[in-house]
Amino acid sequence: MAGKMPREIAPGVFWIGDCLAQRHKCKTYHGYNAAYLIAGETASCLVETGHPKDFPVIERHMGELFARGVPPLKYLFVTHQETRHCGGLGRVLKTFPDALLCGDVSDYHLAFPQYEHRMRWMHEGDEIDLGGRSLMAVEPVIRDLRTTWWAFETRERVLFPGDGFAYSHYHEDGHCGLVAEEATSLDLPDVSSTFADLALFWTKVADMNAYCDRLDLLIERYGVKTIAPTHGLPITDVKATVPKVQAGLKAAALTPESGTNEKLQLTGAGAASPAV
Amino acid sequence: MLNTRYWWLEGAPTDQIRRGIGEVFDKFDVETIAPGYGCILRGRKVVARHYRMLDDFLKACDRSVAVSRYVFRDEER
Numbered sequence: 001m002a003g004k005m006p007r008e009i010a011p012g013v014f015w016i017g018d019c020l021a022q023r024h025k026c027k028t029y030h031g032y033n034a035a036y037l038i039a040g041e042t043a044s045c046l047v048e049t050g051h052p053k054d055f056p057v058i059e060r061h062m063g064e065l066f067a068r069g070v071p072p073l074k075y076l077f078v079t080h081q082e083t084r085h086c087g088g089l090g091r092v093l094k095t096f097p098d099a100l101l102c103g104d105v106s107d108y109h110l111a112f113p114q115y116e117h118r119m120r121w122m123h124e125g126d127e128i129d130l131g132g133r134s135l136m137a138v139e140p141v142i143r144d145l146r147t148t149w150w151a152f153e154t155r156e157r158v159l160f161p162g163d164g165f166a167y168s169h170y171h172e173d174g175h176c177g178l179v180a181e182e183a184t185s186l187d188l189p190d191v192s193s194t195f196a197d198l199a200l201f202w203t204k205v206a207d208m209n210a211y212c213d214r215l216d217l218l219i220e221r222y223g224v225k226t227i228a229p230t231h232g233l234p235i236t237d238v239k240a241t242v243p244k245v246q247a248g249l250k251a252a253a254l255t256p257e258s259g260t261n262e263k264l265q266l267t268g269a270g271a272a273s274p275a276v
Numbered sequence: 277m278l279n280t281r282y283w284w285l286e287g288a289p290t291d292q293i294r295r296g297i298g299e300v301f302d303k304f305d306v307e308t309i310a311p312g313y314g315c316i317l318r319g320r321k322v323v324a325r326h327y328r329m330l331d332d333f334l335k336a337c338d339r340s341v342a343v344s345r346y347v348f349r350d351e352e353r
Contacts, residue, residue: 124349140349146280148349205288207344214346 001032004177006061009234010156010226012039012133014070016061017050019176020084024198030171031195031231033084036160037065038153040130043074046099047135047151047160048230049088058088059095075128077102077135079162080148085230093118102128103137104147122149138222140164141215142249144200157225163200164215165229165245167192180233180241188241192248195231197255208253212246277333278353286353287344290334297334301327 006014013036020033035058036047044065050058062073073096078086089108093099093115101108101119109116127134133155140148142164151160168191169175175183196203203211218224219238227235227242235241278286300306309317309326317326336342 141346143349146283146349202282202284202288205344206284207287207346210344210346 001176005057006037006065007177009036009179009228009236010153010158013037013153013156013158013226013228014039014061014065015228015234016058016065017048018054018057019171020051021171024194028171029168029194030176031166031168032229032233034228034230034234036228037062037070037073038130038133038135038158039065039070040133042071042131043129044071045075045077045102045128045130045135046073046092047077047079047228048085048162049076049078049092051084052087055088055091058092071131072096073099075100075102075130075135077122077128077151077160079103079140079150079160079230080143080145081107082144085162090115103149103151106147124149127154139214139218141218142200142203142211152222152224157223159219159222159224159227160229161227162230165192165227165235166200166231167195167233167245167248168231169233175233178233180235181237183233186233188244189248189251192232192245193252193255196249196252203249204253204255206253208246208249212249215242215246278337278347283347283351284344285334285337286347287339287342288337290338291340294331294334294338297327297330 001019006016009015015034015036017033017035019030022029033051033054034048035050038045038047076092076099078089089101090112093101093112103122105119105121108119122137124137124139127136133153136152136154137149138152140150140162144163148162150162150164167188169183169186173185175186180188219242224238227238306323307320309323317323
């Protein structure tokens, strides 16, 4: 997928990074492990760092964008403290010495005490000014860790939901690098349900109707036009696609969790589940 | 637990979780619990007390006695 990137999913919002391939039920499941670069008039902000293995790809993609005139990287926003979301944090801060880390910055100073002075706490509604547009911390409706924040870009109305809208895609069907509306053969409710079963296990036991209702409220409140998830395909038609993802979450909640032992029987030794 | 990683437990089918944990303690004579985040629990009495506390908490969260609902990020219970 990396060859198709950077891809501009909304004016000045660039999708970068690579896929993460894992085995499940004797198939290769692909999930995105996306990062996004938002270009303002005076500064740019990287949302998520990509998987640690992807830093060379992320760095190359950002270099291409800066060469095209995108303003320098001044901010890094990560949704939460999990490897697939912040695993490249140290290398980003080292490579871009003027960049500040923003969000819920719990614990990062323990791993990177040398960068503690460049960490900035954000609370709900706080905004990062990029010049002509900003990035705001918003309610993380579907979250992996308690410390999660989602982000919302105010000019093009792009939502960055981290582990929200997480689902795999079919590499064999050429889905890598496509947005949700282009991947016509993708059974979105099914892959959304599978991802929930394997990675966001709490969505199997909570009332997902309540969480989906809250998601609808958030989307309506901010007038979200584009959704840029870390693992799922970017959504450019919110009205048409969000209900399909929600159907997957609700379906997953109605079926028993596959469970660790059952998973091992299905996939064989060495199989991995797509942690979010 | 509701204020940390397990905000979603209230109203969940915790009877299944309790059965799974119970099977582990039935099968093994646990002397020490070494969790990823909490303190290390050493000695059978300490282990038994903490197992009971966890089981009581999970029982109180079960969907038969509690309702699952949306929980806000910073909500404390």
